Amino acid sequence: xxxxxxxxTFRDDFTFRNSPEHIRRFPFPFHxxxxxxxxxxxxxxxxxxxxxxxxxxxxxxxxxxxxHDRALVLxxxxxxxxxxxxxxxxxxxxxxxxxxxxAESYPEHFTLTRDGDKWHWINRPLGIDDHFTFGDVSTLPYxxxxxxTRQSQGDFCILDQRDSNLWMxxxxxxxxxxxxxxxxxxxxxxxxxxxxxxxxEKGIFTRALKFLAxxxxxxxxxxxxxxxxxxxxxxxSPENYHKWGTDRATVTPENVGQKVHLRVELxxxxxxxxxxxxxxxxxxxxxKMDELVTSPKWARRFHRVLRDLPTELADYxxxxxxxxxxxxxxxxxxxxxxxxxxFGPD
Amino acid sequence: MSAGTSKIDVTVTDVIPVNDLVKxxxxxxxxxxxxxxxxxxxHVVVEMRDDDRTRLNPYSLMSSPLDTTDYTISVRxxxxxxxxxxxxxNRVKPGQRMVISNPVNLFSLDLRAKKHLMIAGGIGITxxxxxxxxxAGEGGNFELHYTCRTQALGTYADVLQARYGRRIHLYHDxxxxxxxxxxxxxxxxxxxxxxxxxxxxxxxxxxxTAAEAGWPSETVHYEHFAAPQPGKPxxxxxxxxGKQIRVGEQQSLLEAIEAAGVDPPYLCRGGVCGQCETNVVxxxxxxxxNDHWLSEEExxxxxxxxxxVSRFEGKxxxxxx
Numbered sequence: 001x002x003x004x005x006x007x008x009t010f011r012d013d014f015t016f017r018n019s020p021e022h023i024r025r026f027p028f029p030f031h032x033x034x035x036x037x038x039x040x041x042x043x044x045x046x047x048x049x050x051x052x053x054x055x056x057x058x059x060x061x062x063x064x065x066x067x068h069d070r071a072l073v074l075x076x077x078x079x080x081x082x083x084x085x086x087x088x089x090x091x092x093x094x095x096x097x098x099x100x101x102x103a104e105s106y107p108e109h110f111t112l113t114r115d116g117d118k119w120h121w122i123n124r125p126l127g128i129d130d131h132f133t134f135g136d137v138s139t140l141p142y143x144x145x146x147x148x149t150r151q152s153q154g155d156f157c158i159l160d161q162r163d164s165n166l167w168m169x170x171x172x173x174x175x176x177x178x179x180x181x182x183x184x185x186x187x188x189x190x191x192x193x194x195x196x197x198x199x200x201e202k203g204i205f206t207r208a209l210k211f212l213a214x215x216x217x218x219x220x221x222x223x224x225x226x227x228x229x230x231x232x233x234x235x236x237s238p239e240n241y242h243k244w245g246t247d248r249a250t251v252t253p254e255n256v257g258q259k260v261h262l263r264v265e266l267x268x269x270x271x272x273x274x275x276x277x278x279x280x281x282x283x284x285x286x287x288k289m290d291e292l293v294t295s296p297k298w299a300r301r302f303h304r305v306l307r308d309l310p311t312e313l314a315d316y317x318x319x320x321x322x323x324x325x326x327x328x329x330x331x332x333x334x335x336x337x338x339x340x341x342x343f344g345p346d
Numbered sequence: 347m348s349a350g351t352s353k354i355d356v357t358v359t360d361v362i363p364v365n366d367l368v369k370x371x372x373x374x375x376x377x378x379x380x381x382x383x384x385x386x387x388x389h390v391v392v393e394m395r396d397d398d399r400t401r402l403n404p405y406s407l408m409s410s411p412l413d414t415t416d417y418t419i420s421v422r423x424x425x426x427x428x429x430x431x432x433x434x435x436n437r438v439k440p441g442q443r444m445v446i447s448n449p450v451n452l453f454s455l456d457l458r459a460k461k462h463l464m465i466a467g468g469i470g471i472t473x474x475x476x477x478x479x480x481x482a483g484e485g486g487n488f489e490l491h492y493t494c495r496t497q498a499l500g501t502y503a504d505v506l507q508a509r510y511g512r513r514i515h516l517y518h519d520x521x522x523x524x525x526x527x528x529x530x531x532x533x534x535x536x537x538x539x540x541x542x543x544x545x546x547x548x549x550x551x552x553x554x555t556a557a558e559a560g561w562p563s564e565t566v567h568y569e570h571f572a573a574p575q576p577g578k579p580x581x582x583x584x585x586x587x588g589k590q591i592r593v594g595e596q597q598s599l600l601e602a603i604e605a606a607g608v609d610p611p612y613l614c615r616g617g618v619c620g621q622c623e624t625n626v627v628x629x630x631x632x633x634x635x636n637d638h639w640l641s642e643e644e645x646x647x648x649x650x651x652x653x654x655v656s657r658f659e660g661k662x663x664x665x666x667x
Contacts, residue, residue, distance in 0.1 A: 085458075086456075086457035086458040087457075089457060089484070093383075096383075160457075160458075161454065162454075162456055162564070163563075163564045210620065214613060214619065214620070214621055216352060216448055216450055216613070217352075217382055217384070217448045217449055217450070218352040218382060218448040219352045219448070273382060273383035273384055273385060273411075273449070274383055274384075274385050274411065274480075275385060275457065276385045276387075276388075276451045276454040276455075
């Protein structure tokens, strides 16, 4: 039993791929043949067994390799992880959430033993076995947020709630789709969403903020977001644009299947109990086109979504340069048949 | 999804008279597990099965957030209120099982503050019991000023003085002791945040005085749970669900909507959180807005109502529920 962790890379030789079972559990984000912004937020309740929603915090076959990639990013650029002084308590909240969730969902891989504030944490996949005092920063090798998020897939933004707004005052962001924690830290909800086109006019952010500000303890929520990435890179940060920006000019009809990836973010939203902060884990899932088209429904539907996407959105998501090549390639998999409703691969 | 659906089964483990007006209630989880962690200033909504009606009242958690083996709340008896506090005082006994919501915090500490200045009136002391426990545990800098009618009605004043000594300042109405608010507000170090919980008149006075003294509004935090006021009965049509309901004299509009089988979202049931905001489809009459959520402009517009605390007088009211 347990997860068979893959050894793979997200840079240089790009050995990342999904096993056949993992292709089936990919969180395909389109429930119909078209895409437009919506406040597609729903309660983060457990989903079907084996899906990425089975547990509140998902751990999958890429875990060990992703954590290795995160360590490389942080070694190069420590500013990917920042916490303003008033957010330390929220960091402990997050540590508790992630440790208890992982230990409960994956007992074969993680164990947490608590005796008052004396905690013992075992992370078998990463070979970690640590004793520490909950609340005492000096008993961990990093601050509580950095310690636990170096052991957790996905980016984490911790938001302070005050003055009827949310403030991005802490986070670890190493697997982002072209945005920067170092730029956004200290900004409020409207400030960090300022660059997003079309959604402001629809009043989406005002409604979303109101919803998020009312998220309660014990009742987390979630939504899916998506973009595309050339080569299976986790780190597509503005800081490293010089490394990945040119990838977008390398897409040819011959290499679409291997190079072009659909990138889906599962964002969940949790109220943290001690600090009353909110945490947004942003979990990134990648799938290459060759893997995606193993599901005929996904292939057909993604062709239609990409073909009909408004130009502003394609520009904002950075797809414009290679979009025609990918649409042409995907059109071979679109026989014009109707797609069934819902996200599943059929 | 109703915002109030995340519930906890608890057993009352103790009911302790604190003084002539206040009783303290202790709850433990019925399944024996520990209760969820919370932060100072949080409240829970307590469900009261009062014969054929269910009352839902919010009460601040006053136990230490550092120890969640039990939750405690304190309830001030209101002999002329709608009956929730009387139910708690007269009907709730140790051993009884009850249902409470998960904690919700609408009166959170601003952890950026260099100093926390707290002003409490009467039963408004309860959220500060938890906040001071939390801050003391972290070595936080706070100072509490507490006004009460008499020494005997200074709920937990003795406990607070024993715990925190000179950080606690008491003012008794019957001794004509007055909180020197202007002096207090003008002598605080930069970076101080102000927290107020007590009667509406006190909150208004402190907020106004702070504003006049130049305190930025972001540094002034207050909590006032307006209990729903009784009033004349009125009729309402619910457009979406197609129901026709009557709101009784002692019932809130929200309670009447719930009693009709509609399950609107709510969090505070006190007119402050905004969750139950409801669109008005049409009306002929006068709104009695009692909430702190809608702006004055929205109150005047006749387009929205907060059914947890607000009422209506007139010929017809149609709501989008």
